[in-house]
Amino acid sequence: MFSKACEYGIKATIYIAVKSMHQERVSLKEIAEEVNSPVAFTAKILQSLAKSGIIDSHKGPTGGFQIEESRIDIIKLHDIVHAIDGDDIFNGCGLGLKQCDARQPCPVHHKFVVIRDNLKIMLQNTSLYELASGLDIGLTHLKR
Amino acid sequence: MFSKACEYGIKATIYIAVKSMHQERVSLKEIAEEVNSPVAFTAKILQSLAKSGIIDSHKGPTGGFQIEESRIDIIKLHDIVHAIDGDDIFNGCGLGLKQCDARQPCPVHHKFVVIRDNLKIMLQNTSLYELASGLDIGLTHLKR
DNA sequence: CTTATTTCGGACAAATTTATCCTAAATAAA
DNA sequence: TTTATTTAGGATAAATTTGTCCGAAATAAG
Ligand code: FES
Ligand code: FES
Numbered sequence: 001m002f003s004k005a006c007e008y009g010i011k012a013t014i015y016i017a018v019k020s021m022h023q024e025r026v027s028l029k030e031i032a033e034e035v036n037s038p039v040a041f042t043a044k045i046l047q048s049l050a051k052s053g054i055i056d057s058h059k060g061p062t063g064g065f066q067i068e069e070s071r072i073d074i075i076k077l078h079d080i081v082h083a084i085d086g087d088d089i090f091n092g093c094g095l096g097l098k099q100c101d102a103r104q105p106c107p108v109h110h111k112f113v114v115i116r117d118n119l120k121i122m123l124q125n126t127s128l129y130e131l132a133s134g135l136d137i138g139l140t141h142l143k144r
Numbered sequence: 145m146f147s148k149a150c151e152y153g154i155k156a157t158i159y160i161a162v163k164s165m166h167q168e169r170v171s172l173k174e175i176a177e178e179v180n181s182p183v184a185f186t187a188k189i190l191q192s193l194a195k196s197g198i199i200d201s202h203k204g205p206t207g208g209f210q211i212e213e214s215r216i217d218i219i220k221l222h223d224i225v226h227a228i229d230g231d232d233i234f235n236g237c238g239l240g241l242k243q244c245d246a247r248q249p250c251p252v253h254h255k256f257v258v259i260r261d262n263l264k265i266m267l268q269n270t271s272l273y274e275l276a277s278g279l280d281i282g283l284t285h286l287k288r
Numbered sequence: 289c290t291t292a293t294t295t296c297g298g299a300c301a302a303a304t305t306t307a308t309c310c311t312a313a314a315t316a317a318a
Numbered sequence: 319t320t321t322a323t324t325t326a327g328g329a330t331a332a333a334t335t336t337g338t339c340c341g342a343a344a345t346a347a348g
Contacts, residue, residue, distance in 0.1 A: 001145065001233065001236075001238060001260075002238065002239075002240075003305075003306090004240065004305075004306060004307095005305080005306075007238075007239050007240040010239060010251075010252070011239055011250075011251075014251050027323095027324070027325090028324075028325070029324090038306080038307055038308080039307095039308090040307065040308050040309070041306065041307050041308080043325075043326085043327095044306095044307090044326095044327090046325085047325075047326065047327080050325090050326095057324095057325060057326085058314090058315085058324080058325080059313075059314040059315060059316095059323085059324055059325045059326080060313095060314055060315030060316050060317095060322090060323065060324055060325080061315070061316045061317070061322065061323045061324065062315085062316060062317090062323085062324085063314085063315075063316085063323075063324045063325065064324075064325085065325090077252070089145065092145075094145060094146065094151075095146075095151050095154060095155055095286075096146075096148065096151040097285075097287070097288050098288060099288070101288075104285050104288055105283075105284050105285070106155075106284055106285060106286065107154075107155075107158050107275040107276075107278055107279050107284040107286070108154070108221070108270070108275065109284065111266050111270055112266075114262075114266070115259070115262055115263050115266055116145075118258075118259055118262060119259050122255050122256075122258070122259055126252070126255055131251040131252065132251075134251055135251050139249075140249050140250055140251040140253065141241075141248050141249070141250060142239075142250065142251070143241070144241050144242060144243070144245075144248055147335075147336090148335075148336060148337095149335080149336075171293095171294070171295090172294075172295070173294090182336080182337055182338080183337095183338090184337065184338050184339075185336065185337050185338080187295075187296085187297095188296095188297090188336095188337090190295085191295080191296065191297080194295090194296095201294095201295060201296085202294080202295080202344090202345085203293085203294055203295045203296080203343075203344040203345060203346095204292095204293065204294055204295080204343095204344055204345030204346050204347095205292065205293045205294065205345070205346045205347070206293085206294085206345085206346060206347095207293075207294045207295065207344085207345075207346085208294075208295085209295090289348105290347100290348085291346105291347085291348080292345100292346090292347085292348100293344100293345085293346080293347100294343100294344085294345085294346100295342105295343085295344080295345100296341105296342075296343070296344090297340105297341095297342080297343095298339105298340095298341095298342100299338100299339085299340090299341105300337105300338075300339075300340100301336100301337080301338070301339095302335100302336080302337070302338090303334100303335080303336070303337085304333100304334080304335070304336085305332100305333080305334070305335085306331100306332080306333070306334085307330100307331080307332070307333085308329100308330080308331070308332085309328105309329085309330075309331095310327105310328090310329085310330100311326100311327090311328090311329105312325105312326080312327080312328100313324100313325085313326070313327095314323100314324085314325080314326090315322100315323085315324085315325105316321100316322090316323080316324100317320100317321085317322085317323100318319100318320085318321080318322095
C-alpha cells in the first residue's frame with residue numbers, strides 16, 4: 001500500500017509529534033530506535049519531510065526534530081503520505097493506465113475509485129494529533 | 145496499490161476471459177499487445193497464473209491461453225490479486241508491523257482496517273465475468 | 289518424421305527502492 | 319575560539335521488482 005519510506009515517515013512523524021506535545025525535541029537516533037527503522041534511511045526521509053515543511057529540524061547539540069505544537073492537529077496523514085509517496089495513490093489508475101479517466105475507464109475503474117476515494121478521505125480526516133494521542137496514552141504502538 | 149506484475153496479470157486475465165467467452169484461445173503475443181505489457185514479463189505472469197489454476201495454457205500451434213467458460217463468473221478479482229501479490233495487501237499492517245494485531249494496534253490500525261477490508265470485500269465481490277463483459281461491450285478499456 | 293509454432297523455465301540485465309557511509313555545515317556550550 | 323554534537327547531502331551499495339534473452343519441451347499440421 002505505502003512504500004517503506006512512507007511507513008517509516010509516518011511512524012517517525014507520529015513519534016516526533018508525541019514528543020513535541022511534551023515540548024521535547026528528538027534526535028534522529030532516538031527516532032530510528034523507537035520506530036525500528038534504519039538510521040541513515042530514516043535521516044533521508046526526515047530530511048525530505050523537513051523540506052516539505054511538515055517537521056522542523058535543528059542542527060547542533062540539543063538539535064533534533066520537532067513539530068510546532070499548534071500545527072499538530074492541522075497536519076493530516078494525507079499530508080505525510082503525499083509528501084513521500086506523491087499522489088499516484090490518490091489519483092492513479094488501479095490498473096496502471098497513464099491517467100485515470102472516468103470517460104475512458106479501465107475495467108476496475110468504478111469499483112476502484114470508491115476504495116481509492118475512501119482512502120483519500122480517511123487520510124484527509126485523520127490528524128497527526130489523534131494518531132499521536134493514541135500513542136502517547138499507550139493505546140497504540142510503533143513497533144513490536 | 146498493486147504491483148506492475150499484478151496490473152498486467154489482471155488486464156491479461158480479463159482479456160483472456162473476453163476471448164474465452166467467444167470460444168477463442170489467445171496467444172501471449174496478442175495478449176501483450178492488447179494489454180500494452182512487455183511480452184516476456186507477461187509470459188512469466190501468465191505462467192504463474194496457469195500454475196495457480198486461474199488460466200489454462202496450451203503449447204504448440206493453435207496453442208495459447210484460455211479460461212474454462214463456466215469458471216469465468218466463479219473467478220474473482222481477489223483470486224488474481226492473491227495469486228500474484230500474495231495476501232499482504234489483505235492482512236498486512238498499514239505501517240509495516242510484522243503482524244496486524246488489533247490487540248496491539250499501530251496508530252493507524254482502526255482507520256486502516258476499514259479501508260483494507262473494503263478493498264478485500266470489493267475484490268471478493270468482483271467477478272472476472274463482470275470485468276470481461278464491460279470490456280467486451282466496449283464500456284471499458286485496457287490501454288490508452 | 290519433419291517442421292513450424294507456441295508455452296515453459298532458467299539465466300541474466302536494467303531500473304527502482306531500500307539502505308549505508310562519509311564528509312560538510314551548523315550550532316550549542318565549555 | 320575550540321570542541322562536541324547533530325542534521326544535510328552526496329556517493330555508493332544491496333535488495334527487490336521489472337524486464338529481456340534464449341534454448342527446451344510440447345504439439346499441431348504437412
Ligand atoms: S481508469 Fe483505471 S481506475 Fe480509473
Ligand atoms: S496493526 Fe497496523 S494496521 Fe493493524
